[in-house]
C-alpha cells in the first residue's frame with residue numbers, strides 16, 4: 286500500500302527532533318503502561334480469587350435460610366432450616382446427584398486456654414465438612430464420624446486460634462475451654478495464607494450435636510434444631526444444577542410451600558459465586574482503567590499539541606513539498622503517519638514497561654498477586670495508541686494541507 | 698488563440714498583494730507568451746515583479762486578474778491536484794532563496810519531486826545521485842545544507858528542479874550565489890538541456906547571463922517595458938544589445954493605489 290511510503294519520511298522527521306518526540310511520546314507511554322498494569326493487576330487479582338474459590342471445590346452448593354423482609358426481625362435469618370431437612374436431604378434415593386450433605390451451626394464465641402483467650406467462629410458440623418470444603422489439616426486430623434455420633438468434646442482449630450491461645454501450632458492433645466467446658470484439640474488446620482476470602486485461620490470446628498445441645502442455645506423449629514447453613518456436594522460439576530433442583534424440590538415440599546410461595550431458603554453454588562466475583566472484579570477493573578485512560582487522553586492531546594507546533598514550524602517545508610508536486614493527500618498522510626509512528630512507538634514502549642513491571646512483580650517473593658497481561662490487552666493497547674495517533678494527528682494534518690504553497694514558502 | 702507550440706500564454710495579468718490597509722501592485726497588466734523551446738532572460742530592478750511573474754508561470758500563485766493559460770488550458774480551470782501534477786512533472790523551479798529542507802542530505806532533497814511522482818525509492822535514489830553529478834556535486838550527496846556552501850546549496854536546488862526532467866525550467870537568480878566558473882558550468886548545463894528541448898526562463902541581474910539568452914524581457918514597476926531578442930540572437934545580424942535600459946532610469950515611484958483598488962473591487 287502507498288501508505289508505507291510515508292514511514293521513512295515520518296521516521297526522519299521524528300529523528301530530527303528526538304527530544305521533543307520522546308517528551309511527546311511520554312504521555313502515551315505512561316497512559317498505555319498505566320492501563321495495561323491496572324488491567325493486569327485486576328486480572329491477576331480476579332484469577333487469584335477465582336483460583337481460591339475453585340480450590341474449595343466447584344461442586345459445592347450452599348443452602349442458607351432466607352432473611353425476613355418484614356416485621357420486627359427484618360434482616361435476620363428465617364429459622365426454618367433444620368436437622369430434619371438435613372436428614373431428608375441425605376437420602377440418596379431422592380437426591381441421586383447429591384454426594385454429601387453437611388449441616389453447620391456456628392457463632393462467634395470465646396475460647397480459653399490457661400490465661401489466654403480469643404474469640405473465634407466456632408462451627409458445629411459433621412466429619413464430611415473437611416471433604417466438602419477441601420480443608421487441609423496441618424496437625425492431627427479433622428472430626429471423625431464416631432466423635433460426631435458420640436458428641437465428644439473435641440475441637441479442630443485454625444492456626445491463628447492456636448497461636449493466640451498457645452503461641453504455637455503443634456497443639457494436638459491440648460485442652461481448650463468453651464464456657465468452662467474442656468475440649469480436646471484433635472487437629473489444627475493448614476494456614477490458608479491469604480487473610481481474606483475463605484480463610485479458616487480464625488475458626489474452630491466441633492461436632493454438630495455438641496454445638497446444638499451444649500455450646501449454643503439453639504432454637505428448634507417443629508421439634509428440630511435449626512442450622513445456619515447446609516453444604517451439599519454434587520456428584521460432578523455437570524450435575525450441580527440437577528442437584529440444586531433436587532434439593533429445592535425436597536425443601537419446598539418439607540416446608541409446605543405452595544406453587545406461588547417464595548422459598549424460605551436460598552441455594553448458591555460455587556459456579557454462581559465465581560460469576561459474581563468475575564463481574565465484580567471486571568467492573569472494578571473497568572473503573573480503574575477508565576481513570577488510566579484519562580492519562581491516555583492527556584497524552585493524545587499532547588500529541589496534537591506537538592503536531593500543531595510541528596506544522597507551524599515546518600510551514601516552509603510544507604510549502605516546498607506542495608511546490609514540488611505534493612498533493613493535499615500527500616501532506617495529510619505525511620503528518621498523519623508521523624503522529625501514528627509517534628503514538629505506536631509510545632504504545633510499544635508502554636507495553637514494554639508494563640511487561641517489565643509484571644515480570645518484576647512476579648520476582649518479588651510473597652507478593653500477593655500476579656500482574657497478568659494478556660494478548661488481548663496488548664492488541665487493545667496498540668489499537669488505542671494507533672487510534673490516538675490518527676484522531677489527534679488529524680486536525681494538525683488538516684491544518685497542514687490548508688497552507689497555500691506560496692505563502693508557506695515565504696513563511697519565516 | 699495561441700498555437701500548439703505555445704507553452705504559456707498570459708493576457709493582461711495583474712497581481713495585487715494586500716498588506717493590511719495598503720495594496721501593492723506587483724504585476725500591472727502583463728501580457729506574455731512563451732513558446733516551447735525558448736530561452737528567455739528576465740531582467741529588471743529589484744521589486745519590479747520578476748519573482749511574482751515567475752511564481753505565476755510556475756503555477757505556484759494565481760493572478761488577481763487576467764487570463765493565464767498553460768498549453769492552451771486556463772490555469773483557473775485546473776484542480777489543485779492537476780496543478781500539483783503539472784508543477785511536479787512539467788515545471789522545474791529554482792527558487793531565489795534555495796528553499797532546501799534544513800536537515801535532509803543533498804540527495805534526499807533532489808529525490809523529493811520523484812517521491813511525489815511515485816518513482817520507486819531505489820530508482821529515485823539513483824536518479825537523484827545522477828542529477829547531483831550533473832551539477833558537479835557527486836561527492837556531496839550525503840551532505841546537509843548546513844554543510845554546504847551557498848553555491849553548492851544553489852546547485853542542489855538546481856538538481857532538484859531538473860531531476861524530474863521538466864519541459865519548462867524556471868530559475869530565479871540561479872547563478873547569483875555562484876562564482877564565475879561554477880556559474881558558467883551551471884549555465885552550460887542549462888544550455889545543453891535547452892539544446893535538447895528544455896524551455897528556459899531565467900531571472901538574472903547579471904548582464905552577461907542575460908546576453909546569452911535568445912530573448913530578454915525587461916520589467917519595471919510590475920510591467921514589461923521591453924521584450925526583445927537577446928544579444929545572442931541579434932549578434933548574428935550584428936545588431937546591438939537588446940537590453941533597452943534607458944541611460945537614466947526614472948526612480949521607481951509608488952503605483953497609484955486608488956486606481957488599482959477600483960479595478961480590484963470591480964473584479965471581485
Ligand SMILES: Nc1ncnc2c1ncn2[C@@H]1O[C@H](COP(=O)(O)OP(=O)(O)OP(=O)(O)O)[C@@H](O)[C@H]1O
Nearest residue numbers: 714716721722723742743744745746747748749750
Ligand atoms: N507576498 C507579498 N506580499 C506583499 N507584497 C509582496 C509580496 N510578494 C511580493 N511583494 C511585493 O511585490 C513587488 C514585486 O516583488 P517581487 O518579489 O516580484 O520582485 P522581484 O522583481 O523579484 O525583486 P528582486 O529582484 O529583488 O527579487 C515588491 O514590491 C514586493 O514588495
Ligand SMILES: [Mg+2]
Nearest residue numbers: 747748793869
Ligand atoms: Mg525576486
